[in-house]
Amino acid sequence: MSDSIKMTYTVSDTDFTRAGEASSDVKKRLRQMGCDPEVIRKVAIAMYEGEINMVIHANGGEIEVEITPEDITMVLKDKGPGIPDIEKAMQAGYSTAPENVRALGFGAGMGLPNMKKYSDEMNIETTVGVGTTVTMKVHQ
Amino acid sequence: MTIKEVQEALGARFVSGEQWADREVHMACGSDMMSDVLAFVKDRAVLLTGLCNPQVIRTAEMMDVVAIVFVRSKKPDEQMIELAEEREIPLICTGHRMFSACGILYEKGLRGGADYERLH
Numbered sequence: 602m603s604d605s606i607k608m609t610y611t612v613s614d615t616d617f618t619r620a621g622e623a624s625s626d627v628k629k630r631l632r633q634m635g636c637d638p639e640v641i642r643k644v645a646i647a648m649y650e651g652e653i654n655m656v657i658h659a660n661g662g663e664i665e666v667e668i669t670p671e672d673i674t675m676v677l678k679d680k681g682p683g684i685p686d687i688e689k690a691m692q693a694g695y696s697t698a699p700e701n702v703r704a705l706g707f708g709a710g711m712g713l714p715n716m717k718k719y720s721d722e723m724n725i726e727t728t729v730g731v732g733t734t735v736t737m738k739v740h741q
Numbered sequence: 742m743t744i745k746e747v748q749e750a751l752g753a754r755f756v757s758g759e760q761w762a763d764r765e766v767h768m769a770c771g772s773d774m775m776s777d778v779l780a781f782v783k784d785r786a787v788l789l790t791g792l793c794n795p796q797v798i799r800t801a802e803m804m805d806v807v808a809i810v811f812v813r814s815k816k817p818d819e820q821m822i823e824l825a826e827e828r829e830i831p832l833i834c835t836g837h838r839m840f841s842a843c844g845i846l847y848e849k850g851l852r853g854g855a856d857y858e859r860l861h
């Protein structure tokens with residue numbers, strides 16, 4: 602489709618202070634495109650939580666974003682440890698984040714529930730020892 | 742309430758972004774856990790936190806927070822100030838602790854939004 606835009610971001614886990622740059626860029630672009638502020642906020646929060654998870658739990662990875670007039674699709678791929686029990690991980694308050702991550706303001710166990718809440722569709726594919734791919738869609 | 746009135750009520754000082762002090766604040770939230778902050782979208786909120794790293798600014802950016810108050814005299818560094826200025830988010834610094842800072846603003850009429858009803 603001609604009016605679809607695709608972006609790819611590499612998320613590095615070496616510099617925590619830069620985590621969120623990809624989400625920030627997507628937010629800026631959506632704003633420039635004149636998207637509905639409510640849609641922008643949903644995309645920004647869902648993607649930011651996912652991006653942070655890649656940094657703190659999975660040694661970084663790659664994010665693909667596709668914007669069409671109908672929806673915004675985010676695919677977050679990492680080669681981290683995988684999630685052994687998705688149902689448990691999805692529960693509000695469940696977190697395996699170590700103390701040093703909590704000291705940075707993360708590890709409330711609210712990230713995945715937030716992603717579920719702010720996206721209109723969400724799918725997690727994960728294999729322990731191989732990695733995790735989270736796909737989220739927000740309708741325009 | 743305006744950002745300036747928040748700053749005055751707390752006897753706080755602007756670290757940056759004073760030029761946006763006249764903007765309206767509709768509600769407030771206080772937390773040191775960023776995903777807790779992100780759990781409920783707030784309209785024109787001021788964020789109070791004792792956490793001081795660039796992710797505070799990013800969290801505020803994603804939520805369209807109008808200003809950030811750092812409690813317990815936490816001082817944002819140059820990188821944080823730069824990030825916040827790009828996003829037109831004023832940074833305010835107060836010596837009050839979280840409980841007192843929230844209490845003062847609550848007394849002035851600021852509320853936490855509809856979160857309570859939604860949680861129960």
Ligand SMILES: Nc1ncnc2c1ncn2[C@@H]1O[C@H](COP(=O)(O)OP(=O)(O)OP(=O)(O)O)[C@@H](O)[C@H]1O
Pocket residue numbers: 650654655658659679681682683684690691695696697698706707708709710711712713714733776777
């Ligand atoms: N990409 C990932 N790779 C491996 N494990 C993950 C990944 N994302 C989430 N998890 C696991 O799922 C748990 C719950 O994730 P969630 O984002 O809800 O909470 P958190 O990241 O621990 O804390 P918060 O998001 O509130 O800062 C994590 O603690 C972690 O064990």
Ligand SMILES: [Mg+2]
Pocket residue numbers: 650653654707708711712713776
């Ligand atoms: Mg998380």
